[in-house]
Amino acid sequence: MSSSSAHTHQSQPGEAAAAAGHGEGQQHPIRLYLIVWGWLFVLSACSYMVDYIHLEGLLRWSLILIFMVLKAGLIMAVFMHMMWERAALSWAIILPPIAVLVFVAIMVIESDHTVFTRMTFFGGG
């Protein structure tokens, strides 16, 4: 992410300066948005197919997660212009949600414990 922004800044210093002069914001070719739009459609169709053809177990979950992360990444990187922002902003936004993953781990342990006690003391609910 940071390397691509570095590339943009270094390859077109004139364009960036011109944009700065006019107080312009993010300006990218429409074609790029259409391509990403197309990919989002394909990825959504793929994740729908996962359910439609009744994939089960680890394959189903990993495919759901892969398509989800790809879609979220495309939306954030291109539609929300994150790949063109400076690293100081992208990291400030992307790093904190990772704390949620720690929370997920805590709650997985907690739910395992809860279901264990329920099975033990309530005879299978």
Add this chain to the structure above:
Amino acid sequence: MADIAQTAPDRPDGLKGIAADWASDQRAFKSVSWGKAMMWIFLLSDTFVFGCFLLSYMTARMSTTVSWPNSSEVFALHMFGADIPLILIAIMTFVLISSSGTMAMAVNFAYRRNRRMTVILMLFTALMGATFVGMQAFEWTKLIQEGVRPWGNPWGAAQFGSSFFMITGFHGTHVTIGVIFLLIVARKVWRGDYDRGQRGFFTSRRGDYEHVEIMGLYWHFVDLVWVFIFAFFYLW
């Protein structure tokens, strides 16, 4: 916001850039106006709200000893003489992604000062957002008629209903608010408020076309959240 401090060409990138930008006695977000930075920080806080909803759903589903209702069957629609699984949810997903696409292009046209195309694309975005909420209302009606309540349902674990109404309800509220603000911003673009730098009704600050991009950030976030809801609630 003509005084946006643009990045000097010799500022470092990558990790050195983060350290340099976050160092003391200066603004951290160099090429981003306060409005955009605040929208990002609001979206970050919203991420935690939705994160907690999905987390509590995960906890409820993992800790219950009763089987979880099969969402593929619960959300199936009887069409063309057969039950098609999740079809309404799939259509809703495509509608929301399309609205994100038109919003991205509206931002692009706004920076090109093409007011006509910006307004048309924003109205399309709002229309698709309203369609999405309409389909969600249909889905809610269908489920309530089938006996889904926050405290129980005919198919399995009681927490299914409360998770469903909480998560999709909160997301639908976000979409509704987004549609309202899309219409407000589209009206401002149409009147040329951002060309004249007219002061806004809420902050009394001079607006410019960056507001369309900030509006877009919110709208894409709503789409982003749906990606996670679709994966975790409907497909899992």
